[in-house]
Amino acid sequence: MFVGPITLFAIYIIIWWLVLFTILPLGMNQGAQERPTDGSDWGAPARTNLKKKFITTTWVAAIVWLILVLVIQFQLIPLPDIPSTRT
Template sequence: MGFVSWLAIYFIIWWVVLFAVLPFGVRSQEEAGDRIEPGSMPGAPSRPLMLRKVFATTVVAAVVTAAVYWVITYSGLTLDDIPMPVGFTSESYS
């Protein structure tokens, strides 16, 4: 696979990891005891800490992408080795 393919895989993994990391450490305005801003929900985060989460997402996504790269490149595992449900074969896409 080329560089652009790996960049696309990293991008997809990055978004999946971001949505997994977003809820970590979030405290609502109500839980934190902050003044609830008019027009906002009491459950809205008081400090979302997005920069920290983006950094953690970038690091975790890089590690996961490196693991995927290793599995595909050095273990010899291909998509044909993964069992598919009945009716889904690689020949049906040709």
């Protein structure tokens, strides 16, 4: 089963977003935090580390994507054949 490059890219983007939302809460600690006086949200973290989380998300998503592509390529999980609508 051949999967086109646009489909592969779309699958990667979906996996990237799923991995991002699983990685975002990691490392957040609200332990001994003082009450904010500048009007910011009480639950907002002091340091978000978004750059590190985006980099981690990218390589974790790439690994998950590669595993999924290999599973599809070697047909380790049988997928139904979808008839083509091309004429």
